[in-house]
Amino acid sequence: MQKVDMTTELAGMKLRNPILTSSGTYGFGEEYAPYCPVSFLGGITVKGITPLPRLGNPVPRLAETPSGLLNSVGLENPGLEEFKKSYLPKLESLDTAVIVNISGFSLDDYALMAAAFQKDSCIAALEVNISCPNIKHGGMAFGTNPKSAEEVITVVRKNTNLPVIAKLSPNVTDIGEMARAVESGGADGISLINTLLGMSIDIHTQKPLLANKMGGLSGPAIRPVAVRMVYQVYEAVNLPIIGMGGISTWQDAIEFMLAGASAVSLGTVNFVNPMAPVDILSGMEEYCLKKGYGSVRELVGLAH
Amino acid sequence: MYLKQRVVENRLIGHPSQGIYKLVLSGQISKTAQPGQFLHIQVSATQDPLLRRPLSIAGINRVKEEVTIYYKVVGRGTDLLTRFKENDYISVLGPLGTGFTIPQKGELLLIAGGIGVFPLYSLIQAVDREQVKIHLFWGGENIDFLESADLKYILNTGVNLKISTMDGSLGHQGLVTDLLQAGIRDSGFADLNHNHLLAAAACGPKGMLKAAAEICLKNNIPLEVSLEERMACGIGACLGCVCTVKGEDGNLKRKRVCKEGPVLKAEEVVWDAKS
Numbered sequence: 124m125q126k127v128d129m130t131t132e133l134a135g136m137k138l139r140n141p142i143l144t145s146s147g148t149y150g151f152g153e154e155y156a157p158y159c160p161v162s163f164l165g166g167i168t169v170k171g172i173t174p175l176p177r178l179g180n181p182v183p184r185l186a187e188t189p190s191g192l193l194n195s196v197g198l199e200n201p202g203l204e205e206f207k208k209s210y211l212p213k214l215e216s217l218d219t220a221v222i223v224n225i226s227g228f229s230l231d232d233y234a235l236m237a238a239a240f241q242k243d244s245c246i247a248a249l250e251v252n253i254s255c256p257n258i259k260h261g262g263m264a265f266g267t268n269p270k271s272a273e274e275v276i277t278v279v280r281k282n283t284n285l286p287v288i289a290k291l292s293p294n295v296t297d298i299g300e301m302a303r304a305v306e307s308g309g310a311d312g313i314s315l316i317n318t319l320l321g322m323s324i325d326i327h328t329q330k331p332l333l334a335n336k337m338g339g340l341s342g343p344a345i346r347p348v349a350v351r352m353v354y355q356v357y358e359a360v361n362l363p364i365i366g367m368g369g370i371s372t373w374q375d376a377i378e379f380m381l382a383g384a385s386a387v388s389l390g391t392v393n394f395v396n397p398m399a400p401v402d403i404l405s406g407m408e409e410y411c412l413k414k415g416y417g418s419v420r421e422l423v424g425l426a427h
Numbered sequence: 428m429y430l431k432q433r434v435v436e437n438r439l440i441g442h443p444s445q446g447i448y449k450l451v452l453s454g455q456i457s458k459t460a461q462p463g464q465f466l467h468i469q470v471s472a473t474q475d476p477l478l479r480r481p482l483s484i485a486g487i488n489r490v491k492e493e494v495t496i497y498y499k500v501v502g503r504g505t506d507l508l509t510r511f512k513e514n515d516y517i518s519v520l521g522p523l524g525t526g527f528t529i530p531q532k533g534e535l536l537l538i539a540g541g542i543g544v545f546p547l548y549s550l551i552q553a554v555d556r557e558q559v560k561i562h563l564f565w566g567g568e569n570i571d572f573l574e575s576a577d578l579k580y581i582l583n584t585g586v587n588l589k590i591s592t593m594d595g596s597l598g599h600q601g602l603v604t605d606l607l608q609a610g611i612r613d614s615g616f617a618d619l620n621h622n623h624l625l626a627a628a629a630c631g632p633k634g635m636l637k638a639a640a641e642i643c644l645k646n647n648i649p650l651e652v653s654l655e656e657r658m659a660c661g662i663g664a665c666l667g668c669v670c671t672v673k674g675e676d677g678n679l680k681r682k683r684v685c686k687e688g689p690v691l692k693a694e695e696v697v698w699d700a701k702s
Contacts, residue, residue: 150664158429158520158662170666178671178681181702185657185667190474192659196666199681343474371474394478394660395469397429397520 127411128418129404131165133363133385134312135286136247138165138220141380141407141419142400145367145390146171146224146250146290147196151210152217158397163404165386166220169210171252173226174235176202181334186323191344191369192391193321195335198226203239211244220247222288230278237282249285251276251310254292254317266292266317269304276308288365291315291356293345298352299359306360313356314365314388316349342391343369350382357383357424371399373406380419381426430455431516435493437509441575446500447542448509449577456521457492460484462549463526463628463653463690466496467661469518470507480504481658481685483546483630484522487553494522497545497577523661524689527651529553533624534616536648537563537586538607538639540631544576546653546689547630551584561586564610566603566635570596603631604638611646628690629653633698640693650693656684671700 129140144155146168152161161167179199186193201209214221223246225236233251240246253266253275265271272289279287289305291298293316302313318339323332331337349368356364366384370376371392379387392399411419432454440449456466467479486495500506511517527550535554537547544565551561563586567573570592581588589606590598599606619625629639630653643650656668663686670688672695674680679697682688 148660148665154660154662154664178679178702179666179669181671181700182669183657184669185659187476187478190477192477194659194665194667199666199669342477391477391659394665397662 127408127416128420129408131386131420133365134248134288136166136220138386140165140404141386142376142404143168143222143365143386143388144393144400145388146252148390148393152214152219152221155393155397159400161217161219163401164219166222166247167217168222168224168250168388169214170200171198171224171226172200172203172206172236173198173228174203174232176200176205183332183334184338186332186338188321188323188340189344191340191342192394193323193333193338193340194318195333195338197335203236207239215245217245221245222248222250224250224252224290225279226252230274233275234278234282237279240283240285242284246285248288248311249279249283250288250290250314251279252290252317254290254294266290266301267295269300272301273304273308276305276310280309286311288312288314290317292317293348293352293368294320299355302356302360302362306362310362312363312365313360314367315356316345316352316368319345319348341369343371345369346375350378353379353384354382354426357427370403371395373403373410376403376407377410377422380422381424383424383427385420385423429518429520432456432519434511434513434515434517436513437511439509440577442571445572445575447575448498448500450496450498450508450511451493452496452517452519453491453493455492456519457487457489457494460487460494460522461526462487462529462553463546464522464524465661465689466494466519466521467523467658468508470504476504476507478659479520479661480508481523481661483653483689485545485548487549497542497548499542520661524685525687527628527653527690528626530559530626531555532558533619533626534560534562536607536610536625536627537561538603538627538629538631538635539563539565540603540635541567541572542576543629543631543635543653544581545630547628548577548580550628551586556585562589562610563587564589564591564603564606566591566593566606566631568592569594573597602635602638604635604642607639608642611642611648616646616648627651629693636693637698640696640698644694651690652693652696653689654684654691654696655689658685661685671697673697
């Protein structure tokens with residue numbers, strides 16, 4: 124049987140396959156190791172890190188919706204210092220590309236976070252979170268205004284020699300404009316979409332289900348929105364795209380690649396099926412084989 | 428572990444109005460399961476409802492390689508779970524989380540509110556009854572509920588049972604924590620306590636757990652509580668199900684109910700966490 128070349132390259136990263144895991148859904152890589160060896164993955168994106176430790180939002184942080192999940196974790200994380208001390212050494216030993224997701228509340232925060240990670244570590248790239256819907260200041264505020272999005276990426280670009288990937292918020296009118304802004308700021312790649320801002324109300328208590336009232340919607344419910352935005356960003360800029368948003372099957376992953384994604388990222392599906400990356404990878408490989416593609420890279424953007 | 432487990436039985440027990448089911452699963456999980464741990468069960472292969480359902484283990488039989496779960500139908504997920512028939516296979520993640528400490532000697536106080544009694548069933552089974560005397564304080568809505576939640580099973584275990592109901596249809600009318608308080612007052616527990624031979628475990632609504640924690644703290648009885656929280660991944664990755672605790676340094680911290688929990692030491696839990 125002829126083999127399909129599943130390796131890919133984007134934003135200066137060489138990946139064994141185009142399957143990544145999304146920030147905030149895969150912990151620091153060790154939680155899922157008993158279910159899905161990381162060596163099956165193109166890479167993992169770790170939980171968003173901020174300069175100082177954060178307790179995150181109160182519970183309830185989760186609400187299930189039709190084919191979807193609202194969350195308002197609120198960037199709970201150990202902070203930069205503890206991350207470098209206790210988590211980074213474990214990431215060094217992982218047999219996969221490691222992308223660190225960084226977040227902040229000011230340009231100075233982003234500068235500090237970027238400067239803390241350089242090419243001399245095991246880190247393959249930085250993903251810049253300018254799209255978290257669950258914190259009051261910063262986060263999404265940076266990612267819904269093209270000017271401030273560009274400023275953040277410019278600052279990060281100046282302070283690190285690692286590839287810089289901008290994670291875009293879908294909570295905007297014109298995603299193409301946001302993509303062009305981060306391209307001007309010097310991003311090497313774009314990942315999208317982060318979660319869609321949503322709400323669920325308990326009709327018995329007559330109050331929002333989430334303690335934080337609003338949260339980010341993920342899961343299969345948001346997939347068509349994500350596919351549309353990947354398609355639009357592919358036309359708007361010349362940067363490689365990591366596509367995500369509700370991918371649950373290999374068919375979904377193929378759809379994102381056809382829309383223009385060079386790699387795909389799995390999030391909520393891991394909660395349901397921890398073996399999803401393995402299943403999706405073999406499905407994608409078989410699809411390429413049947414369609415006669417020698418490399419998975421040939422799929423990127425074919426829907427255009 | 429991520430496994431397909433075979434359904435041995437899945438049937439309504441007791442009064443139909445109570446909607447309480449007993450589910451017995453056959454497979455590998457029984458080999459390593461501990462009292463207080465839980466299973467993360469996929470109730471539907473479609474994407475709606477999307478998430479697995481976390482359910483406490485109520486019985487572990489390593490010889491027959493079976494685990495038992497009791498569940499009450501409260502929504503679409505548990506309703507879908509009732510549709511599994513004998514010899515069907517269910518996708519299960521588990522056993523997950525951290526369970527109860529199993530006392531080796533002395534006396535064990537168990538405090539249960541409603542269906543919170545189910546995880547305590549597995550603890551009762553695991554304790555060496557020659558060495559440990561068990562007192563169960565169990566509160567429920569009414570007699571129909573208690574019978575439907577397998578009161579007969581509890582009576583057969585021979586534990587020292589004290590019952591309360593909200594409507595007075597069985598046992599003391601009122602709160603189960605009233606019974607706990609009276610039980611501690613009227614017994615000779617203080618001496619046992621002095622020799623570290625008294626322990627307690629509780630599962631039930633948060634209000635009950637908090638009250639039980641206060642009573643146990645006042646009487647110097649080490650209490651473990653089994654907590655409940657909305658969960659997504661069930662394995663510690665998503666940080667959806669956290670509980671606020673007081674760290675050793677006095678600062679507030681989070682623990683994951685699915686990983687460090689669901690059983691935590693009562694004295695570390697911050698019951699009225701606002702942030």
